Each structure stands twice: as structure tokens, then as C-alpha cells.
Amino acid sequence: xxxxxxxxxxxTAVIVFCLGLYGLIAYAHLVRKIMAINVMGSAVFLFFGAIxxxxxxxxSDPVPQAMVITGIVVAVAATxxxxxxxxxxxxxxxxxxxxxxxxxx
Amino acid sequence: MSDALVWSILIPLLGAIxxxxxxxxxxxxxxxxxxxxxxxxxLRVAYAIWRDGAVLHEIGGWGAPLGIDLxxxxxxxxxxxxxxxxxxxxxxxxxxxxxxxEDGPRQGQERRAFWPLWLFLWGALNLAYVSSDAFNLxxxxxxxxxxxxxxxxxxxxxxxxxxxxxxxxxxxxxxxxYLLGVAMLYGxxxxxxxxxxxxxxxEAESSLVLWVALALISVGLMVKTALFPLHFWLPPAxxxxxxxxSAVLSALVVKATFYLLLRLWFGVFSDQMTVSFGQLFGVxxxxxxxxxxxxxxxxxxxxxxxxxSTVAHIGYLFLILPLTIPYRGNDTAAWNFDGFSGGMYHxxxxxLAKSAMFLAAGIVILSMGNDRLRNLRGMAHQLPLTTxxxxxxxxxxxxxxxxxxxxxxxxxxxxxxESSQWWWVIVLLAGGLLTAVYVFLVLRYAFLPAxxxxxxxxPRRLEYVALTLAVLSLAIGFRAVEAFELLEAxxxxxxxxxxxxxx
Amino acid sequence: xxxxxxxAKEAEMAAAITPWETARSGRAMRFLTGIGAFLLVILLALxxxxxxxxxxxxxxRAALDSLDESGVExxxxxxxLNYRSMDTxxxxxxxxxxxxxxxxxxxxxxxxxxPRIERGGYVLMRMSSVFVPLMILGAGxxxxxxxxxxxxxxxxxxLLGAAGVMLRLTARDAFRAVxxxxxxxxxxxxxxxxxxxxxxxxxxxxxYLEYPPARADEWIxxxxxxxxxxxxxxxxxxxxxxxxxxxxxxxxxxxx
Numbered sequence: 001x002x003x004x005x006x007x008x009x010x011x012t013a014v015i016v017f018c019l020g021l022y023g024l025i026a027y028a029h030l031v032r033k034i035m036a037i038n039v040m041g042s043a044v045f046l047f048f049g050a051i052x053x054x055x056x057x058x059x060s061d062p063v064p065q066a067m068v069i070t071g072i073v074v075a076v077a078a079t080x081x082x083x084x085x086x087x088x089x090x091x092x093x094x095x096x097x098x099x100x101x102x103x104x105x
Numbered sequence: 106m107s108d109a110l111v112w113s114i115l116i117p118l119l120g121a122i123x124x125x126x127x128x129x130x131x132x133x134x135x136x137x138x139x140x141x142x143x144x145x146x147x148l149r150v151a152y153a154i155w156r157d158g159a160v161l162h163e164i165g166g167w168g169a170p171l172g173i174d175l176x177x178x179x180x181x182x183x184x185x186x187x188x189x190x191x192x193x194x195x196x197x198x199x200x201x202x203x204x205x206x207e208d209g210p211r212q213g214q215e216r217r218a219f220w221p222l223w224l225f226l227w228g229a230l231n232l233a234y235v236s237s238d239a240f241n242l243x244x245x246x247x248x249x250x251x252x253x254x255x256x257x258x259x260x261x262x263x264x265x266x267x268x269x270x271x272x273x274x275x276x277x278x279x280x281x282x283y284l285l286g287v288a289m290l291y292g293x294x295x296x297x298x299x300x301x302x303x304x305x306x307x308e309a310e311s312s313l314v315l316w317v318a319l320a321l322i323s324v325g326l327m328v329k330t331a332l333f334p335l336h337f338w339l340p341p342a343x344x345x346x347x348x349x350x351s352a353v354l355s356a357l358v359v360k361a362t363f364y365l366l367l368r369l370w371f372g373v374f375s376d377q378m379t380v381s382f383g384q385l386f387g388v389x390x391x392x393x394x395x396x397x398x399x400x401x402x403x404x405x406x407x408x409x410x411x412x413x414s415t416v417a418h419i420g421y422l423f424l425i426l427p428l429t430i431p432y433r434g435n436d437t438a439a440w441n442f443d444g445f446s447g448g449m450y451h452x453x454x455x456x457l458a459k460s461a462m463f464l465a466a467g468i469v470i471l472s473m474g475n476d477r478l479r480n481l482r483g484m485a486h487q488l489p490l491t492t493x494x495x496x497x498x499x500x501x502x503x504x505x506x507x508x509x510x511x512x513x514x515x516x517x518x519x520x521x522x523e524s525s526q527w528w529w530v531i532v533l534l535a536g537g538l539l540t541a542v543y544v545f546l547v548l549r550y551a552f553l554p555a556x557x558x559x560x561x562x563x564p565r566r567l568e569y570v571a572l573t574l575a576v577l578s579l580a581i582g583f584r585a586v587e588a589f590e591l592l593e594a595x596x597x598x599x600x601x602x603x604x605x606x607x608x
Numbered sequence: 609x610x611x612x613x614x615x616a617k618e619a620e621m622a623a624a625i626t627p628w629e630t631a632r633s634g635r636a637m638r639f640l641t642g643i644g645a646f647l648l649v650i651l652l653a654l655x656x657x658x659x660x661x662x663x664x665x666x667x668x669r670a671a672l673d674s675l676d677e678s679g680v681e682x683x684x685x686x687x688x689l690n691y692r693s694m695d696t697x698x699x700x701x702x703x704x705x706x707x708x709x710x711x712x713x714x715x716x717x718x719x720x721x722x723p724r725i726e727r728g729g730y731v732l733m734r735m736s737s738v739f740v741p742l743m744i745l746g747a748g749x750x751x752x753x754x755x756x757x758x759x760x761x762x763x764x765x766x767l768l769g770a771a772g773v774m775l776r777l778t779a780r781d782a783f784r785a786v787x788x789x790x791x792x793x794x795x796x797x798x799x800x801x802x803x804x805x806x807x808x809x810x811x812x813x814x815x816y817l818e819y820p821p822a823r824a825d826e827w828i829x830x831x832x833x834x835x836x837x838x839x840x841x842x843x844x845x846x847x848x849x850x851x852x853x854x855x856x857x858x859x860x861x862x863x864x
Contacts, residue, residue: 108816111806111807111810111816115803115807119800122796122800125792126792128788162815164815164817165693165694165815165816165818165819166814167691170667171667172691173692218708221708225701232698238694241692241694241695244695247702248702252705258709289655292662295666295667313654313655314655314658317655
């Protein structure tokens with residue numbers, strides 16, 4: 001099987017997605033978590049890009065490309081809100097990470 | 106008629122931006138008016154689908170696969186109607202709950218923040234029920250998640266913010282898993298339309314791609330639905346919000362992603378619905394029912410107890426899988442929809458009962474200052490209506506006759522016996538008993554004689570709203586036939602995707 | 609000579625900055641997560657390779673075939689603003705929702721309560737006075753370009769938003785010049801107009817958001833123009849993170 005560019009894209013996307021997932025679970029700092037989610041999002045967008053390029057003779061598929069643009073705006077909006085929330089949490093609690101789950105009896 | 110699908114999305118969304126833009130004293134009145142329109146329209150759409158069958162609206166006139174289709178069959182209509190009915194009553198409750206009594210600045214702010222977000226959420230929920238496009242549904246799911254998180258922080262508070270942050274991270278992770286799965290589905294089927302995908306997948310042979318897409322989508326949406334091992338975010342999030350918000354989140358929001366899972370499982374992934382897949386979810390459901398109920402019993406505060414009860418009752422919903430997929434043979438034609446209908450009916454009765462319970466808990470906090478169980482002494486004397494509402498809702502959750510919960514359980518037990526899977530009968534009955542334990546735990550304290558030291562009379566009309574919800578959760582037990590007919594309108598999942606276009 | 613209080617404050621700041629490395633989970637937990645992620649890479653890689661090896665397909669043909677009726681020349685723009693305009697409309701909705709959510713969270717903080725930003729140095733100030741007009745110009749160019757080549761409302765709106773960010777960073781607060789209602793109006797403008805346009809077509813016996821093919825280009829350009837403004841405004845507000853005036857006291861005159 002030839003190592004075409006879309007395979008490289010798709011494999012990169014897969015690796016980056018899992019790196020993001022690792023970062024989200026392994027690190028406690030909220031900004032890291034939010035960045036990890038963004039990394040995962042970018043990986044998914046790259047995956048869409050790889051799918052769009054598959055049939056390059058006809059020109060790349062515009063539908064996944066448009067979905068990526070929509071997805072980016074959604075991600076930006078969600079990230080902005082997540083960062084605001086993280087800042088508010090920091091202002092209220094002085095913490096940059098979520099407290100351990102405590103049982104509230 | 107097909108235009109009504111668009112209206113059911115547009116009215117709440119336009120209401121949301123209007124209340125957001127105006128931001129005036131009239132926000133609550135305008136919001137309530139839009140809620141009334143949204144709710145009654147949803148019920149009308151459901152009625153029309155019950156009468157005439159499924160409805161299709163091709164947005165932009167392109168039609169799938171190039172364009173986006175809105176498509177509502179009986180299942181969508183059932184969800185729309187559930188949302189409409191419960192949403193209407195919760196709107197009324199929110200109108201009363203966020204009423205600025207002392208005219209302090211905070212109450213006014215909460216009201217101004219609540220109405221736009223709630224209407225937006227409602228529009229996004231309706232969108233999720235009528236859209237037939239996997240990516241469009243991703244946007245809907247993101248909207249639902251963001252609005253849900255924002256509603257938690259409307260009342261502020263440190264606990265609320267921590268809970269909201271956890272919920273937000275879980276929600277974003279879940280939707281990314283879903284989106285990656287959708288990317289794979291697009292790569293496989295070259296379309297995003299769920300109905301086209303269902304047709305194509307019926308012909309395609311099962312492949313690794315489909316299984317991995319199924320896993321990603323299932324896990325992603327299970328995080329958002331809070332199925333047992335992935336429920337960690339739900340109890341703090343649902344218990345730290347204001348009472349109407351808790352009601353919305355528990356009654357409606359978690360059901361949206363569950364609905365989406367059903368659509369995908371029984372539509373797109375019908376080939377992958379093997380016996381072991383069904384039994385796996387049966388096991389998860391059992392863990393949810395037992396674990397959630399035990400946690401609920403152990404809690405010492407009313408609201409968090411009710412939140413854990415939601416974890417348990419989400420478990421019942423997932424029993425749909427093992428009950429629908431026949432225990433012998435992998436034939437989609439042999440799916441048993443009795444268990445399915447029973448599960449959906451449980452969804453409706455839980456939505457009504459749980460919102461009644463959360464409103465009751467909110468009334469308790471308003472009038473007694475906090476919701477510690479041992480402070481509930483004297484509740485039955487001081488708040489007879491609220492106590493009654495809580496008890497009625499409890500009856501429905503336990504599944505005692507003649508409640509909606511009873512009808513739901515009856516059908517589910519029947520389906521389990523018919524398909525000779527007696528072990529789920531035990532789970533269903535045990536769940537009912539455990540529910541009874543925590544409901545009676547609350548009622549026991551409520552009936553202890555005492556005079557609460559700092560009692561403030563709550564808005565009487567708010568009590569009536571909670572009572573109405575509770576009575577409805579009981580009364581729907583008498584009108585089950587219509588609901589089951591509605592669920593079958595337009596034959597969701599039973600092939601014939603071209604049949605019954607009412608447009 | 610640092611006092612005890614200073615030191616305590618320093619320690620507090622350090623605590624706020626350093627937890628980058630202190631994961632909640634222990635080493636073992638992290639190791640397991642790493643193994644899990646690695647296994648997931650292998651599984652997903654198998655799927656990815658399998659998917660890339662498929663027959664050509666997709667919606668390229670369909671998108672190009674209908675391009676003439678779509679009113680634009682660039683297929684991606686055609687997908688965004690005509691074939692799947694519903695997505696784009698909702699995406700404007702996501703931005704509106706993010707701003708709503710932010711205001712709900714920060715409802716007490718008007719601009720006076722967020723950290724003040726000092727005026728920048730000479731270079732930054734001079735640069736921004738060159739760059740901001742250029743960015744606005746660039747936004748206009750991207751918007752126009754979108755009809756026939758990659759570009760369009762989102763890129764243009766992002767540039768506009770960035771210009772707003774630059775203004776904020778140089779403490780030239782144009783933000784103070786707008787009232788809350790104007791700003792919110794600007795943010796919901798394109799979402800509302802998009803919806804009302806679509807409704808207009810629907811009332812005239814077409815489908816929701818179904819443009820008349822002959823006039824599609826004009827409608828699309830109008831919507832893109834409004835979307836650029838709304839996106840720019842939304843991104844700007846999300847960066848500043850505050851409402852121009854205190855959220856609940858809309859009518860009060862500003863005090864500064």
C-alpha cells in the first residue's frame with residue numbers, strides 16, 4: 001500500500017487525538033485540560049481533511065472542509081466559555097484545578 | 106405541516122435572542138410567552154404526526170445527501186411532546202422561582218441570564234429530535250451541552266462552578282468522541298444523513314470501521330447521558346443548580362443524547378446490535394440502577410439524593426437494548442418493540458416525576474433554608490402540597506399502579522419474560538424496591554412532627570406547578586395507548602424510510 | 609524587605625502557576641492512561657488506513673453539479689452558505705450562546721471590574737495604529753474573496769475580532785464606546801437576519817433557507833456581510849470577557 005499524503009494525515013490525526021486524550025486525563029491543570037480538548041478537536045478536523053482529500057482527482061470533497069470550518073467555530077466558542085469558567089473558578093477558589101471529588105453527605 | 110418542524114426550532118431560538126437582546130424587566134414575561142408557543146407547537150406537531158405519520162422538511166430545498174433534512178417520525182414526536190409538556194410546566198415554575206420578591210439585584214440577574222439560555226436550550230433540544238443529519242446533530246449536541254453548563258452557573262456559587270466545569274469537560278469530550286465517529290461514518294458511507302446511512306448500512310457488511318465508529322459514538326454519547334461508569338459529573342451538576350434548572354437537566358437534557366443513541370443504534374448500526382452488545386448494556390444498566398440507588402440512599406441531602414436517583418433511572422432507559430434485541434438469533438426483523446415502548450414510556454414518566462421532585466426540593470430550600478434530610482421534619486405539616494407532590498412523583502418512580510412508571514415497567518417486565526430473559530425482571534423489581542427506600546426515607550423525615558425554625562412560605566403557585574407535574578406523571582398511566590401509537594407512527598427503525606412522508 | 613504578607617502572596621501566586629506538573633492522578637494512573645492511549649492509537653490507525661483505502665466517493669460530484677444554482681463559485685462556500693446553510697446558521701447560534709453563557713457567568717462584572725490593561729509601549733501603540741485599519745481592510749478583502757476562492761465570513765470575522773483584541777490590548781477601549789444593547793444587537797444580528805431570511809423564503813412556499821437561485825448570490829453576500837460583523841463582535845466580547853455596563857443595570861448611565 002503506497003503511503004499517500006492522506007494516509008499520513010489520517011495517521012497523524014489519530015496520534016494527535018490520543019495525545020490530546022492522554023493530556024485531558026493525565027493533567028489536572030484546567031488550562032491544560034482545555035488545551036487538550038482543543039488538540040483533540042484539531043485532530044478530528046485533520047481527520048475530516050484526510051477524508052476530504054481521498055478522491056483528489058475530482059478535487060477535494062468540499063463537504064468535510066465546510067464541516068471543519070463549522071467545527072472550528074464551535075470549538076472556539078466552547079473554548080472561550082471554558083476559559084471564562086476556568087478564570088472565574090480561579091478567582092473564586094484560587095485553584096487552577098478541580099478539587100478531588102468529595103462526597104457531600 | 107413540514108414547516109412546523111422548522112417553527113419548533115425557530116420559535117424558542119428567536120425567543121432566546123429576543124430576551125437576550127432586550128434584557129429588560131419584561132424578560133420573564135416574554136420568555137414565558139415564547140415557552141407557551143414552543144410547548145403548544147410541539148404538542149401540535151406530535152398530534153399531527155400521530156394522525157398523519159412522519160414529516161420531512163428538506164432545508165434549502167437540496168435534500169439529503171447534499172443538504173440537511175429535518176425528519177420527524179413517531180419517536181421524534183414523542184420526544185418533542187415530552188419536551189413540550191415538561192418544558193411548559195418547568196417554564197411556569199421558573200417564572201415563579203426567579204420572580205424578584207425582594208427586588209434584590211441578584212434575582213433580577215438570574216432571571217435575565219436564565220430565560221435566554223433556557224429558550225436556547227429548548228430550541229437545541231427540539232433540533233436534536235428533528236434533525237436527520239449526523240453533523241447537524243453534532244452542532245445540536247454542542248449547543249445543548251453549552252447551554253446546560255451555562256444554566257448551572259446562572260445561580261453562581263462555588264460548588265456550582267466546579268460542577269459546571271466538570272460537566273463542561275465531560276460534555277466536550279463526549280461530543281468529540283461522537284464527532285470522530287461521525288467522520289468515520291462519512292468516510293464509510295459518503296453521507297451524513299441518518300436515514301440514508303441506515304439504508305446503506307443494511308446492505309454493507311459489518312466491518313472494523315463500523316465497530317470502531319459505534320464504539321466512539323456510543324462512549325461519547327454515554328458520557329453525555331451519564332450511563333453508570335461515566336456518570337461522575339451528573340450528581341454535583343444536577344444538584345448544585347437552581348431547582349428549575351435541575352429539573353430541566355434531569356428531565357430533558359440527558360434524554361436528548363439518549364434519544365440520539367437510540368437513533369444511531371437501531372438505525373445506522375442495526376447490524377452491530379448483537380446479543381452480546383445488548384447484554385453488555387443490560388449489565389451497565391443494572392450497575393446504574395443498583396449503584397445509583399444505593400448512592401441515593403446514602404445521601405443526607407435531598408437534592409443530591411434526587412440527582413443520584415436520576416443516575417439509577419437512566420439505567421432503566423438502557424435496559425431497552427437487551428429487551429429489544431432478541432436473546433436468540435441476530436435478526437433485526439425479530440426486534441421486540443414492547444420493551445422499547447416501555448422504556449420510552451419510562452422516559453416520559455421519569456421526566457415528569459423527576460422534575461416534580463426537583464421542584465419540590467427547590468421549594469423545600471426556598472422555605473426551610475436548606476435541604477438536609479434531618480431538617481425536613483415538619484415538612485408534611487408546613488408544606489402539605491409539596492410533600493404530596495414528592496410522594497406522588499415517588500409512586501411513579503417506584504412503578505406502583507396506576508402511575509406512568511407502572512405502565513412502563515409492566516411493558517418492560519413483559520418484554521423480558523417474553524424473550525425469556527428473566528434476569529432483567531429481577532433488576533427491574535429490585536430497582537423499584539430501592540427507589541421505594543429512598544422515597545420513604547424522605548417521607549419519614551417529612552412526617553416527623555416538628556416546627557421548622559426559619560420557615561418562610563413559598564410561592565403557593567410554585568407548589569401547584571410541582572403538584573401538576575407529579576399528578577401528570579401518575580395520570581399518563583391511563584393514556585398509554587395513545588403514546589404507544591405515537592411511538593410507532595412513521596415506523597421508526599422498521600425499514601421503509603420512504604414511506605409516510607407527510608410533506 | 610519583603611514582609612510576611614508579601615511572601616504569603618508570592619506563595620499563593622506560585623501555587624496558582626505551578627500545578628502544571630502535579631497531576632491529580634498518581635504515576636501509575638498516568639502510566640495506565642498512556643498505555644490505554646497507545647492501544648487506542650493502534651486501533652484507530654487500523655481504521656484510518658482502512659478508510660483511506662476506499663473507492664473514491666463523497667459528495668464532490670454532487671456539490672460541483674449544483675454549483676451553478678448555488679449563487680457562489682467556490683464549492684466550500686456553496687456548502688457553507690447554501691447546501692448546508694443550516695449548519696452555518698446554527699454555528700452563528702453557538703457564538704451567540706457562548707456570549708450568553710459568558711454574560712450569565714460574569715453577570716456582575718462590567719468592564720470596570722475586569723483587570724485593567726496598561727497602555728502598551730511606543731512600538732505596540734504605533735504598530736496597532738497601522739495594523740488595526742489594515743486588519744479591517746483585510747477582513748473586507750477576505751469577505752469579497754469568499755465568493756470565488758477560499759475565504760469568507762468566518763475568516764473575515766476572525767480578522768475583525770483580532771482587530772478588536774488588538775484595540776483592547778493597547779487599552780484603546782473602543783469597547784467603552786458601545787452600549788450593552790448595541791453590542792448584543794450586533795452579536796445576534798446575523799443569527800436573527802439569517803433566520804428571518806430563511807423564514808421569509810419558507811413563508812413564500814419554499815423551504816427554510818431555500819434561496820431563489822437567481823438571487824442567491826445577493827442574499828448570500830448580505831448574510832456573509834452581517835455574519836462577519838457578528839462574528840467579529842462575538843469574538844471581541846469573548847476576549848474582553850465582560851459586558852460594557854453592569855448587566856442588570858442597563859438603564860443606568862455609565863460612571864466613567
